[in-house]
Each structure stands twice: as structure tokens, then as C-alpha cells.
Amino acid sequence: MTAKSFEDLIVWQKAHQWVIATYKLADGFPSKERFGLTSQLTRAAVSVPANIAEGFKKRGRLDKSRFYNIAQGSLEESRYYLILAKDLGYAETDALLDQLEEVSRLLESYMQAVASS
Numbered sequence: 001m002t003a004k005s006f007e008d009l010i011v012w013q014k015a016h017q018w019v020i021a022t023y024k025l026a027d028g029f030p031s032k033e034r035f036g037l038t039s040q041l042t043r044a045a046v047s048v049p050a051n052i053a054e055g056f057k058k059r060g061r062l063d064k065s066r067f068y069n070i071a072q073g074s075l076e077e078s079r080y081y082l083i084l085a086k087d088l089g090y091a092e093t094d095a096l097l098d099q100l101e102e103v104s105r106l107l108e109s110y111m112q113a114v115a116s117s
Contacts, residue, residue: 006056011106015049015071018099022078029090037090041081047074048103061114068111075104 006012022045026038048071055067079100082093 003056006053009052009056009110011103011110012049012052012056014099014106015052015103018096018103019045019049021096021099025085025091025093025096029085033090037081037085037088041078041085044074044077044081047071048078048107052107061117064114065111068107068114071107072104072111075100075107 003009019042023042026041029038051067051071051074055064055071058064058067079097082097082100085091086093
């Protein structure tokens with residue numbers, strides 16, 4: 001089945017669910033982190049499904065791949081912020097890191113499918 005919208009993509013759906021969970025986690029960070037770690041983490045997280053959505057409408061494989069690669073970079077940036085939040089004692093982040101890994105695997109597979117189409 002061909003996706004008609006980015007919302008049909010399982011990778012986008014999983015990324016969106018992960019962003020919602022990330023926002024909920026970040027709500028529990030100390031208020032002193034409002035303009036620091038909280039802002040950085042949520043910005044990087046939102047970038048993942050946003051770039052998947054933007055890449056979906058691009059026509060060329062190279063254009064699509066560029067946006068999906070940006071999403072991959074934002075995933076890795078988010079991974080670091082989640083590690084930092086755990087190390088600072090702000091939250092237990094293992095479940096979110098597992099979700100992030102799932103999104104990363106799905107995105108890699110999707111990128112390979114786009115590249116070979």
C-alpha cells in the first residue's frame with residue numbers, strides 16, 4: 001500500500017508518539033531547565049517527525065534523503081539529551097531511549113526503501 005500522507009507512514013507515527021512521550025518526560029525537568037535542556041530536547045525531538053513529514057512531499061530521492069538524514073541527526077541529538085537528563089538525575093530515560101532506537105531503525109529502513117525506489 002502506498003502512503004498518501006506522511007501520517008500513513010509507520011515511522012512518522014512512531015516518531016510522533018515518541019515526541020509526545022518526550023514532552024511528558026521533559027515536563028518533569030526542573031524549572032531552571034526551561035530555557036536549557038527542556039527546550040533543546042523538545043526542539044530536537046520535534047524535528048524528527050517534522051523532517052519526515054517535509055521529506056515525504058519532496059519529489060526527488062536526494063531531496064527526500066536530505067530531510068530524512070536531518071531527522072536522523074535530530075534523533076542522535078535527542079539521544080544525547082536523554083542521556084544527559086538521566087545522568088543529571090532529572091528522569092529515567094531508558095524507555096524513551098528504546099523508543100528512539102525503534103524510530104531510528106524504522107527511519108533507516110524507510111530511507112533505504114526510498115533510495116532503492
